[in-house]
Each structure stands twice: as structure tokens, then as C-alpha cells.
Amino acid sequence: MQGGIAIAGLSPVVIPVFVSNLGCTHRCIFCDQSQFSPPMPPEGVPALVDDFLAHCRRPDERRRILAFYGGSFTGIAPRLLEGYLSVTARLLSEGRIHGAKASTRPDMVSPSILHALGRNGFTELELGIQSMDDAVLAASLRGHSRDDATRACTLVKESGMRLGIQIMPGLPGEDAANFQQTVEEVARLRPDSARIYPVVVLGGTRLEGLFLQGEYRPLTLEEAVSRALYASVVLEGHGCTILRMGLPASPGLRVIAGPFHPAFGFLVRARGYRIMAQRMTDVLGGGCELTVNPRDLPELLGYRRNTLLELSFSYRSDDTLPRGFIRAKSARESACIQLQDILEYIL
Numbered sequence: 001m002q003g004g005i006a007i008a009g010l011s012p013v014v015i016p017v018f019v020s021n022l023g024c025t026h027r028c029i030f031c032d033q034s035q036f037s038p039p040m041p042p043e044g045v046p047a048l049v050d051d052f053l054a055h056c057r058r059p060d061e062r063r064r065i066l067a068f069y070g071g072s073f074t075g076i077a078p079r080l081l082e083g084y085l086s087v088t089a090r091l092l093s094e095g096r097i098h099g100a101k102a103s104t105r106p107d108m109v110s111p112s113i114l115h116a117l118g119r120n121g122f123t124e125l126e127l128g129i130q131s132m133d134d135a136v137l138a139a140s141l142r143g144h145s146r147d148d149a150t151r152a153c154t155l156v157k158e159s160g161m162r163l164g165i166q167i168m169p170g171l172p173g174e175d176a177a178n179f180q181q182t183v184e185e186v187a188r189l190r191p192d193s194a195r196i197y198p199v200v201v202l203g204g205t206r207l208e209g210l211f212l213q214g215e216y217r218p219l220t221l222e223e224a225v226s227r228a229l230y231a232s233v234v235l236e237g238h239g240c241t242i243l244r245m246g247l248p249a250s251p252g253l254r255v256i257a258g259p260f261h262p263a264f265g266f267l268v269r270a271r272g273y274r275i276m277a278q279r280m281t282d283v284l285g286g287g288c289e290l291t292v293n294p295r296d297l298p299e300l301l302g303y304r305r306n307t308l309l310e311l312s313f314s315y316r317s318d319d320t321l322p323r324g325f326i327r328a329k330s331a332r333e334s335a336c337i338q339l340q341d342i343l344e345y346i347l
């Protein structure tokens with residue numbers, strides 16, 4: 001029971017409130033300044049919640065979470081922040097929401113701010129870690145260090161709130177080896193959820209200037225897919241839920257260059273299945289039969305069925321097989337593989 005109502009097995013409703021760049025002390029090199037529409041003021045939040053829920057399916061039967069995105073929430077000036085916290089607490093006491101979360105920078109997390117968030121119904125904080133390499137962070141004008149990220153993650157975990165993280169493969173100065181190190185360090189911090197956003201060059205950013213001067217080379221789509229796959233497999237192996245991979249397509253997004261793809265997350269998962277399928281056909285021979293959970297079948301077949309076209313196998317689905325596995329069978333033998341088995345073949 002939550003807020004006096006039974007929560008059915010439906011996904012939660014996440015109600016986004018954009019505080020557009022509020023609280024940001026730095027303008028990060030990749031951040032698109034033109035995306036910042038005026039932030040939603042605290043007094044506008046209740047109407048936004050009502051309007052959002054009016055367009056949701058069965059909102060009364062779902063857990064409803066208010067989510068402050070798009071800026072550095074805990075860096076917002078105290079009086080304004082107090083406005084957001086008290087409107088959240090009011091919506092919570094009225095039973096209109098069941099909890100709240102926010103995103104912020106790692107250098108703006110302290111025990112006192114976490115305490116204030118917890119008192120006002122926040123259950124999760126998402127930190128823009130982006131990289132755990134100080135040189136990469138400096139080149140990206142992030143204005144915080146790896147130690148800030150470690151400290152902030154530890155504080156969030158100790159506070160009892162859920163920890164979300166964001167990482168960005170392809171930042172200036174990053175290579176496959178230091179990205180791998182970032183992923184392993186972040187995984188050890190035990191985040192509950194993660195978003196993986198490969199860097200794309202957006203119009204209006206300082207990164208666009210570097211790109212146009214030939215001083216920054218974005219990842220290819222192929223490289224970005226590999227790094228995101230590596231990160232997702234390692235993080236999932238540590239019990240972390242991947243919430244999103246790749247920037248969402250939106251009408252205002254001005255992509256100048258870089259690994260943007262509207263189905264980026266699918267490409268990543270399909271790459272994982274492609275590597276597993278390749279391993280199985282190498283071991284058992286072409287023409288073997290591959291079985292996956294029905295929900296994993298699109299990933300096995302690949303984007304536009306290209307894995308099926310390139311590798312020679314027959315396929316079937318079996319809902320008793322856990323997700324993330326392939327069972328393979330040839331006339332003489334059978335074998336099984338899971339995503340965790342392919343780590344060494346990804347990067």
C-alpha cells in the first residue's frame with residue numbers, strides 16, 4: 001500500500017519538472033545552452049502535476065513520482081530550493097504523489113541537503129558523474145573531481161536514498177581504457193540505476209566550437225554502442241538498473257555530429273545478442289538453433305534483422321528461459337551463454 005491506495009503491477013508514473021540549468025555553477029562543454037527554457041517555478045508545479053496525470057493511463061493505481069530534471073537541483077539558491085521542497089512535501093501530504101527525485105552535480109551533495117531532501121519526501125538522487133577520470137572531467141569543464149563523485153555517491157547511499165548515476169562515454173580526452181576504468185569504479189559505488197549518454201555534439205555548445213576547429217572527434221556510432229554495452233553489462237552485473245541509453249530524440253535537439261541514433265538503446269542490446277550469437281555459432285557451427293526469452297527475440301534478430309542475416313542460425317523462443325541468456329543447440333551438442341560472459345569481447 002502506498003498513500004492509502006493499492007499499487008498494481010503497473011510501472012510508476014514519473015512526472016518531470018524541468019528546472020532548466022538552475023543551480024549550475026559551471027557550463028559543461030557538452031551542454032546545450034539553447035535547450036534552457038525558463039525553469040518551472042515552484043508555484044507552477046501542482047498544476048503541472050495535475051495536467052501530466054490527466055494524460056496518463058490509470059494514474060490513481062500507479063506510484064507517482066515527481067522528478068526534478070535539467071539542472072543541479074541541490075545547488076539552487078536556498079529560498080527557491082525551499083519553495084520546491086515545500087511544494088513537494090505538500091503534494092506528498094495530499095496524496096497526489098508518492099515520492100520525489102532529482103538530479104544534481106556530485107560537488108553539490110552534503111549530509112544537510114540530503115537530510116532536507118529526505119524530510120520532504122525525496123527517495124532518490126541522480127548524480128551526473130560523467131567520468132571518473134580527473135583529466136577528462138577537467139577537459140569537459142565539469143568543475144568537479146572524481147573524489148567529489150565518490151564522496152557524493154557514498155553520502156547518498158548512507159542516507160538511505162536510492163542512488164542514480166549518469167555517465168557519458170566519448171568525453172574529450174577519454175579512450176576505451178579510461179572509460180573502462182570509469183565504469184568499474186562507478187560499479188563499485190553500487191548505484192541503483194544508471195543512464196548512459198554517449199556524447200553528441202550539440203549546436204550552441206563549446207564542444208561544437210572544438211569540433212568545428214578539428215580539436216574534438218566524437219565517437220563513431222559503433223564505438224559508442226560498444227562502450228555503452230560494456231557499461232550496461234558491468235553495471236547490471238552489480239545489480240544496477242539501466243534506465244536509458246542514448247539521448248532521447250526531441251524536436252529541439254540540434255545534433256551537429258556524433259553517435260546519435262533514435263534507437264540507440266536497442267542497438268546496444270542487439271550488439272550484446274550479436275556477440276553472444278556469434279560465440280555460439282563459432283562453438284556449435286553455423287545452422288545451430290538459438291533460443292531466447294520471447295522478450296529478447298527482437299534483440300537476437302538485430303536492428304532490421306541484420307544479426308539474423310549475417311549469422312547463420314535458426315531461432316525459437318521459450319518463456320522459461322531467463323532474459324539475457326541464449327541457449328544454443330546443434331545436432332551433437334548444446335550450450336548456454338549470458339551477457340555477463342561476453343565482457344572481454346566488447347571493447
Ligand code: SF4
Nearest residue numbers: 024026027028031071
Ligand atoms: S551541470 Fe548539467 S545541466 Fe548544468 S551545465 Fe553541466 S550538464 Fe548542463
